Amino acid sequence: MxxxxxxxxxxxxxxxxxxxxxxxxxxxxxxxxxxxxxxxxxxxxxxxxxxxxxxxxxxxxxxxxxxxxxxxxxxxxxxxxxxxxxxxxxxxxxxxxxxxxxxxxxxxxxxxxxxxxxxxxxxxxxxxxxxxxxxxxxxxxxxxxxxxxxxxxxxxxxxxxxxxxKTRVTPNDLEIIDILTGGAGNVGKAPEGVFLRPAHEGFVMQYGKDVFLNACQYMAKVTQDILARNGYTTKQLSYFVPHQANLRITKNVARTLELPDEKALSNIQYLGNTGCAGCAIALYEHWERFQTNDLIAVTVFGGGYSYGSVLMRKV
The missing domain is CATH 3.40.47.10 (Thiolase/Chalcone synthase)
Known part of the structure; x- marks a missing residue:
């Protein structure tokens, strides 16, 4: 793919x-x-x-x-x-x-x-x-x-x-090597950490610390897991694109993965948290930057404590 x-x-x-x-x-x-x-x-x-x-x-x-x-x-x-x-x-x-x-x-x-x-x-x-x-x-x-x-x-x-x-179209395509997703809706303050109930109220973030801690934990773990099951290590990552929720989360996860700051692509500084579009917008912004054989992990975490990682390679 x-x-x-x-x-x-x-x-x-x-x-x-x-x-x-x-x-x-x-x-x-x-x-x-x-x-x-x-x-x-x-x-x-x-x-x-x-x-x-x-x-x-x-x-x-x-x-x-x-x-x-x-x-x-x-x-x-x-x-x-x-x-x-x-x-x-x-x-x-x-x-x-x-x-x-x-x-x-x-x-x-x-x-x-x-x-x-x-x-x-x-x-x-x-x-x-x-x-x-x-x-x-x-x-x-x-x-x-x-x-x-x-x-x-x-x-x-x-x-x-x-x-x-499903098949390669151009020399600039990114191969999607693997996708790993999971849910942790039964963990911590997942039901109430951050929620949006349109019939009652808008966004509410009651337990920001719990969201922060679980985001850092699950984003690091799922990135390590998807790399390991495909025979890679974090040292082989060319770029890491985390969910654009908070720059402190990005830096925390990057440190856990032992990645230098320049490998973690971020746009939250000038766009804010753009939800599920944020990571893909970062791919769009940096598309021309990716070189042949670059290995890229896009890792996400959402309210309700869903998470996932998509491993890609510039072929």
Whole structure:
């Protein structure tokens, strides 16, 4: 299985830390020290999860090295849906005008990047598709309360589109070597650590420390596990792309894996936590940086304590 193209969409509106200083008295230095975030992007009133996903797809079609009509599967991932019936995956299908193919959306919070690709892997293995589109989009600011001093300053918005093929298409493809996912919903404060219950309230992060500790533990472990079961060590990693939740988490996991800072790709500093789209946006930003034989691990962790890692190689 090969990742042929990654594209991304980031809203134009920038929200700096100074906004939260004015809103609720949190200092810019306090936010930066604890999260690594300097600014984040915010979708405007005319934008939503579906529209951002469509814009990411539109960008990916430019010079796409295969006919979009060959796409035989569309999988969407989000935990901040604009429409729970006509999902972001259906919006992508409508935009592409491709009929009579499987279209579905999944949610495993911020780890949906890994699970959507795992769904594609399954369809490919069953011979039900040869090429697929994965769309990931989160409109976090629509659900968050900026006055919340615990988590209101964390969130950003963004979307990405991944064009995947069962067989290699171009010399620039990333080979998806393996995907490993799991759930730890029975561990610690998983049910209440961070949650979003639209019928009652928006984002709530009651147990940030528990989320932090489990994220650091499971992200390091799943990365080590996927490397070991494919005969690699952490020293062979060229790049590590962690879930973009908190720069302190990124640095903590990188230290556990004994990776230098320059190997850990991060965009939370200027985008905020863009949910399940964050890691793929980082791949999009650094696509031209990857060289032949580079080994890349993309590792995610989500609320509800789902986690996963995708191991890739530039072939």
């Amino acid at each position: 090969y990742l042929v193209r990654v594209s991304g969409y980031i809203p134009d509106a920038v929200v700096p830390n100074a906004h939260f200083s004015q809103l609720n008295g949190m200092t810019e230095e306090w936010i930066l020290e604890r999260t690594g975030i300097e600014e984040r992007r915010k979708a405007q009133a005319h934008e939503n999860t579906n529209s951002m996903a469509v814009e990411a797809v539109r960008k990916g079609l430019v010079d796409l090295p295969f006919d979009p009509a060959e796409i035989g599967l569309i999988v969407g991932g989000t935990y901040t849906p604009y429409d729970t019936i006509h999902t972001l995956a259906h919006a992508a299908q409508h935009f592409l005008n491709i009929s009579d193919i499987p279209v579905l959306s999944v949610s495993s919070a911020c780890s949906s990047f890994a699970n959507t690709l795992e769904v594609v892997q399954g369809y490919f293995a069953m011979g039900k598709a040869e090429k697929a589109l994965v769309v990931l989009s989160d409109n976090n600011t629509r659900y968050s309360d900026e006055r919340d001093k615990i988590g209101g300053h964390l969130w950003g918005d963004g979307a990405t589109a991944l064009f995947v093929s």
